[in-house]
Amino acid sequence: MKSDKKPDVAVIGLGYIGLPTAAIVARSGCRVHGVDVSPHVVETINRGEIHIEEVDLDGLVQGVVSRGLLTASLEVPEADVFVIAVPTPFDKDHAPDISYVLAAGRSVAKVLKVGDIVILESTSPVGTTEALRDMIAEMRPDLKCPGLTSEIPDISVAYCPERVLPGKILEELTNNDRSIGGITPRCARKALAFYKLFVRGTCITTDSRSAEMTKLVENAYRDVNIAFANELSIISDKLGLDVWEVIRLANRHPRVNILSPGPGVGGHCIAVDPWFIVHSAPEESPLIRTARGVNDCKIHHVIARADELVKANPQAKVACLGLAFKANIDDFRESPARLVAATLARRFGSRISVVEPYAAELPREFEGTGAQLIDVDTALEQCDLLIVLVDHDVFRSVPLAERAGKVVYDTRGIWMDQPKVAEAVVPGLRLAS
Numbered sequence: 001m002k003s004d005k006k007p008d009v010a011v012i013g014l015g016y017i018g019l020p021t022a023a024i025v026a027r028s029g030c031r032v033h034g035v036d037v038s039p040h041v042v043e044t045i046n047r048g049e050i051h052i053e054e055v056d057l058d059g060l061v062q063g064v065v066s067r068g069l070l071t072a073s074l075e076v077p078e079a080d081v082f083v084i085a086v087p088t089p090f091d092k093d094h095a096p097d098i099s100y101v102l103a104a105g106r107s108v109a110k111v112l113k114v115g116d117i118v119i120l121e122s123t124s125p126v127g128t129t130e131a132l133r134d135m136i137a138e139m140r141p142d143l144k145c146p147g148l149t150s151e152i153p154d155i156s157v158a159y160c161p162e163r164v165l166p167g168k169i170l171e172e173l174t175n176n177d178r179s180i181g182g183i184t185p186r187c188a189r190k191a192l193a194f195y196k197l198f199v200r201g202t203c204i205t206t207d208s209r210s211a212e213m214t215k216l217v218e219n220a221y222r223d224v225n226i227a228f229a230n231e232l233s234i235i236s237d238k239l240g241l242d243v244w245e246v247i248r249l250a251n252r253h254p255r256v257n258i259l260s261p262g263p264g265v266g267g268h269c270i271a272v273d274p275w276f277i278v279h280s281a282p283e284e285s286p287l288i289r290t291a292r293g294v295n296d297c298k299i300h301h302v303i304a305r306a307d308e309l310v311k312a313n314p315q316a317k318v319a320c321l322g323l324a325f326k327a328n329i330d331d332f333r334e335s336p337a338r339l340v341a342a343t344l345a346r347r348f349g350s351r352i353s354v355v356e357p358y359a360a361e362l363p364r365e366f367e368g369t370g371a372q373l374i375d376v377d378t379a380l381e382q383c384d385l386l387i388v389l390v391d392h393d394v395f396r397s398v399p400l401a402e403r404a405g406k407v408v409y410d411t412r413g414i415w416m417d418q419p420k421v422a423e424a425v426v427p428g429l430r431l432a433s
């Protein structure tokens with residue numbers, strides 16, 4: 001990458017990370033070519049539009065496309081820097097599937113030239129960046145690859161994970177610190193020069209394996225801590241305690257900071273990435289594996305308690321509040337709330353309504369159940385039993401007076417002022433008197 005000229009950049013994979021990254025790099029003045037396997041995605045972006053929801057992304061993409069800085073295509077073009085941001089799912093045995101990374105690497109390898117930089121951003125098991133390098137070396141014996149030559153290599157290969165929060169992606173892509181792991185220190189320095197073009201946070205160089213593990217560890221750390229909170233909530237239910245009160249008080253300790261229980265852990269990262277560690281070191285990771293189990297079990301605990309409540313109130317109309325995997329976003333994939341609501345809809349049919357301000361219609365699995373999508377005002381007017389599954393601001397702001405007389409199962413602890421049910425039949429429930 002010459003210092004006097006901004007590099008041409010190819011971003012492979014235009015999803016929740018790739019597209020915002022491509023747009024931000026383009027905003028920094030680089031010419032960016034986005035690549036995706038979906039013709040629909042490519043056409044949408046070339047029109048200056050977006051296929052995903054993210055705060056302020058539409059205006060940014062529209063701006064860089066209209067200035068000619070961002071274009072999209074199905075094929076990987078020549079470039080100076082290649083950023084790979086494709087999915088790394090796991091299979092039914094929780095084994096990571098890096099086939100999309102390798103497929104992207106194959107198309108990059110075909111167009112690589114001396115001086116190019118290949119950066120993997122996808123969350124990946126330890127060793128994936130080296131596997132990518134090995135594959136490039138095999139396909140391109142004409143190029144000296146880092147770590148495999150005693151001479152100055154022709155290309156650089158690095159791993160640089162993102163750590164952005166959905167809903168704050170553009171802000172966090174720019175401001176968060178980043179770990180930049182090179183196959184060699186020289187690779188890390190080359191990648192660092194690229195990230196310095198658009199990252200304001202501190203960029204810290206390391207080796208590729210440490211950077212891969214760091215990404216997995218961040219999400220496993222969160223998963224373990226949420227599991228602790230979820231386990232406390234299940235224990236509190238058994239003992240007839242209010243878990244929110246217990247956590248509120250415990251967190252007054254200067255060195256205690258317990259996270260929030262919920263209906264389980266959703267999204268595509270925290271519930272997935274810990275398995276990459278467990279798969280690499282199964283004997284050595286009992287805590288991480290157990291935490292995954294606790295968080296998955298919490299969904300079934302919530303379903304069982306909600307089921308009990310709906311049956312205990314046979315005349316009640318029921319509103320499930322929220323489908324998203326967390327507050328104030330429109331992402332319903334891998335959402336515990338959605339699973340809970342859909343299970344109740346299948347069991348209780350038209351007694352169940354769903355409030356989700358971020359949805360225009362109910363997802364497909366609700367078809368034929370009789371459940372309806374209603375707004376929050378209708379729920380407050382017509383439903384006697386409220387099951388809070390997502391802590392959207394619009395639910396949080398409903399005053400006690402509007403919840404009076406209703407039975408509430410609040411899995412997110414948003415209505416601390418709701419008086420508790422007097423009897424211990426369904427402990428932890430709150431009821432307005």
Ligand code: SAJ
Pocket residue numbers: 123162163164165166218219222226259260261262263264265266267268269270325326327
């Ligand atoms: N959750 C709880 N209790 C809490 C916090 C979260 O039940 O106290 C639940 C949420 O409701 C949600 C799930 O956990 O269902 C995950 O939500 P989140 O906001 O904790 O995280 P994500 O999945 O949106 O984003 C995470 C972030 N990782 C960390 O905070 C360590 C983000 O920085 C990563 O970039 C992202 O994963 C990713 O792409 O890996």
